Amino acid sequence: PKPPTFTYLYSSNVTLGPTIDYGAGPRGHRVAIPITGGTLSGPRIKGNFINLGADWGAIDNLGVFNPDTRYGILTDDGANIYIQTSGPTQKDGHTHLRMIFETAANSTYSWLNEIVAVGILTGGSGYVSIDAW
Known part of the structure; x- marks a missing residue:
């Protein structure tokens, strides 16, 4: 079979607020990290992270942090895009993210709904910095 190919989407720098510690629970040690702003830029999308969202990640019993984020961006041309990510942090400190995008079906960015x-x-x-494909 033919392997999938990747197309570069963007690079981003995201500013974070102080971590809120919820303590150890049944799914690990839960924290919330507010997403307070930042920028992203790529060949087909440019914009800013809005101050509405957080990472509700947990550290599992193996000591691995697993982010669980929901946040939004406002593109330079005025479109709102919702982003959800999750995935494990690797031993080298990088985190591998699965990313889901959602925006208006009639938006210039509706192609993000299907990728x-x-x-x-x-x-x-x-x-944090995120490079996306």
């Missing part, structure tokens, strides 16, 4: 996308997240203090 399978992946991302690589790297982080620092108060920010």
Whole structure:
């Protein structure tokens, strides 16, 4: 069979608020990390992260952080796009993301509603960077 190919979507820098600790629960040690802003830019999409969203990730019993995010972007031409991501953090510190996009069916970006996308997240203090394909 022919393997799938990847098309570069964008690179982003995302600003984060202070972590809120919910403690250990049945699905791991839960935290919430507010997504407060940032920018993204790629060949077909440019915009800003809006201050509405968070990562509701958990650290599992193996010590692996598994993000569970929901957030939005506003494109430079005024479209709202909802993004949901999840995936495991690797031993090298990168996180492999499964990405789901949702926007208006009549939007310039409606093609995002139909794609399978992946991302690589790297982080620092108060920010993360995501490259998406």
